[in-house]
Amino acid sequence: MTIDIRAIPGADVEQALALTELAFHSKESEDERERNHKVLATCERIGAYDGDTLVGMVAAHRFEVSVPGGDLPCAGLDFVVVAPTHRRRGVLSRMLDEQWRRCAAAGQVLSCLWSSESAIYGRFGYGPATEGYGVEIDSARPLALRIDPDPRPLRLLDPARAAAVLGPTYAAQRSRRAGRIARDDDWWSAHVLPDDEDEGPIRVVVLGEPGAAPGGYAVYRAEAGDDVTRAPGVIEVSELEADDAAAAAALWAYLASIDLTSKVVAWVRPPDDPLLSFAADRDQVRVTRQFPALWLRLVDVGAALTARSWAAPVDVVLDVRDGVLPANHGRFHLTAGPDGATYEATEAPPDLTVDVRELATCYLGGTPLGRLVAAGLVTERTPGAADRLDAALRTPLLPYAHEDY
Numbered sequence: 001m002t003i004d005i006r007a008i009p010g011a012d013v014e015q016a017l018a019l020t021e022l023a024f025h026s027k028e029s030e031d032e033r034e035r036n037h038k039v040l041a042t043c044e045r046i047g048a049y050d051g052d053t054l055v056g057m058v059a060a061h062r063f064e065v066s067v068p069g070g071d072l073p074c075a076g077l078d079f080v081v082v083a084p085t086h087r088r089r090g091v092l093s094r095m096l097d098e099q100w101r102r103c104a105a106a107g108q109v110l111s112c113l114w115s116s117e118s119a120i121y122g123r124f125g126y127g128p129a130t131e132g133y134g135v136e137i138d139s140a141r142p143l144a145l146r147i148d149p150d151p152r153p154l155r156l157l158d159p160a161r162a163a164a165v166l167g168p169t170y171a172a173q174r175s176r177r178a179g180r181i182a183r184d185d186d187w188w189s190a191h192v193l194p195d196d197e198d199e200g201p202i203r204v205v206v207l208g209e210p211g212a213a214p215g216g217y218a219v220y221r222a223e224a225g226d227d228v229t230r231a232p233g234v235i236e237v238s239e240l241e242a243d244d245a246a247a248a249a250a251l252w253a254y255l256a257s258i259d260l261t262s263k264v265v266a267w268v269r270p271p272d273d274p275l276l277s278f279a280a281d282r283d284q285v286r287v288t289r290q291f292p293a294l295w296l297r298l299v300d301v302g303a304a305l306t307a308r309s310w311a312a313p314v315d316v317v318l319d320v321r322d323g324v325l326p327a328n329h330g331r332f333h334l335t336a337g338p339d340g341a342t343y344e345a346t347e348a349p350p351d352l353t354v355d356v357r358e359l360a361t362c363y364l365g366g367t368p369l370g371r372l373v374a375a376g377l378v379t380e381r382t383p384g385a386a387d388r389l390d391a392a393l394r395t396p397l398l399p400y401a402h403e404d405y
C-alpha cells in the first residue's frame with residue numbers, strides 16, 4: 001500500500017468531512033456540516049491519500065495561545081482522522097511528521113489539541129497542560145453564596161452582535177490564565193456563538209450597564225424539561241468570564257435562578273474556579289468529573305521556555321528526551337527569572353531528566369513537576385531541583401482551556 005502525504009485542496013473538503021464522519025461514527029446536521037466546511041476550509045490541511053482516496057487527515061488552526069506572560073503561535077490540531085481500513089499502519093505518525101515540518105517553517109512554537117482518547121498523543125510529545133472540572137449546580141433552590149454578588153444589572157444580548165461586547169472581557173481574562181486562544185470574528189461565530197437550530201438558541205447574559213465595560217458574561221443554552229418523564233430543565237453553560245469573584249457570583253446566581261430549570265451544568269471549568277470556594281454549600285455545587293483538557297506539545301522547547309515569564313529565579317540543567325523532534329533532545333542549561341530566560345546546550349551534568357511530554361504538562365503552570373517526580377515520570381538527579389523549577393514555573397491562576405474545537 002502506497003500512501004502519499006500531501007496538502008488537501010479545497011476541492012476535497014467535502015471528502016474530508018465524509019472521512020471525519022466515518023472515523024467518528026457521526027452524522028452531522030446541515031448546520032454543523034456547513035459550519036465544519038467553513039472551519040476546515042480555513043485550516044491548514046494535511047492529507048494521506050491512497051491513490052485519489054483520502055484516508056487520513058490532520059488539520060490545524062493557526063492561532064495564538066496565552067502562555068505565562070504573553071502569547072505564542074500555535075498549531076491547534078483538529079479533524080485528526082484515519083480511515084478504519086488504514087489504521088495502525090503509521091498514517092497518523094507520517095501526517096504528524098509533516099505537521100512538525102510545517103510548524104518549524106511557520107515559527108509555530110507550540111501545538112495543542114483536544115484528544116478523543118488520552119492514550120493517543122503522549123507518544124508524540126503532547127502532555128495534558130490544563131485540567132478541566134465538570135461542575136453541576138443544584139438550582140432547585142437559590143444558589144447559596146458566601147460573598148455578596150455584584151449588584152450591577154444583567155441584560156441579554158443578541159448573540160449575532162455579542163462578540164464586540166464580549167471580546168474585551170475575554171481578552172482580559174485570557175491574559176490572566178494561560179492556555180487560552182486568541183479569537184477573531186470567525187472564531188467567535190463558528191465556535192462560541194454558533195447559530196445552530198438543532199442545538200437550540202444560544203443565550204448571552206452580560207453584567208453591567210449598556211455602554212459600560214461589562215464586569216463579566218455567560219454564554220449558555222436552556223434545555224426545556226420533559227413534562228412526561230418529569231426530567232428537569234437544564235442550563236448548559238459553555239463560557240463564563242468575570243472580572244472578579246463578585247461578578248462571577250452574580251452570573252452563577254442568575255443562571256441558577258432561571259425558571260423551569262433545576263440544574264446548571266458547566267462542562268469544563270478551571271480547578272481553581274472561585275465558584276468552588278464561594279459556594280456556601282458544596283453539596284449544591286459539585287465537581288462531577290475531572291479530566292485532562294488541553295494537550296500541549298512544545299514543538300520548539302527552547303523558544304517556548306525563553307518566551308514565557310518566570311515567577312522566581314532558577315538555574316538548572318535539563319536532560320530533555322524527545323523521541324520525535326531531535327532538535328529538542330539533549331542537555332540544556334536553563335537560567336530563568338523575572339528578567340527573562342536563556343536556554344543553551346551544555347555538557348554539564350543534568351539536575352533533571354524529563355521527557356518532552358512531561359515538560360509540556362508543566363509548562364503552563366498547571367501541574368507541578370514535583371508531582372511527576374513523585375509519579376516516577378521525571379528523574380530528579382539533584383535534590384531540590386524540581387522544587388526550584390516549580391517555584392519558577394508557578395502562575396497565580398491555573399491555566400484553563402475550554403474551547404470546543
Ligand SMILES: CC(C)(COP(=O)(O)OP(=O)(O)OC[C@H]1O[C@@H](n2cnc3c(N)ncnc32)[C@H](O)[C@@H]1OP(=O)(O)O)[C@@H](O)C(=O)NCCC(=O)NCCS
Nearest residue numbers: 023080081082087088089090091092093114115116119120
Ligand atoms: C487515532 C487515529 C487518528 C490513529 O491513527 P493511526 O494511523 O492508526 O495511528 P498510527 O498508526 O500512526 O499510530 C502510531 C502509534 O500510536 C498508537 N495509537 C494510535 N491510536 C491509538 C489509540 N487510539 N490508542 C492507543 N494507541 C494508539 C499506535 O498503536 C501506534 O503505536 P506504535 O508506534 O507503538 O505501534 C485513528 O485511529 C482514528 O482516526 N481514530 C478515530 C478518530 C479519532 O479518535 N481521532 C483522534 C481525534 S483527537
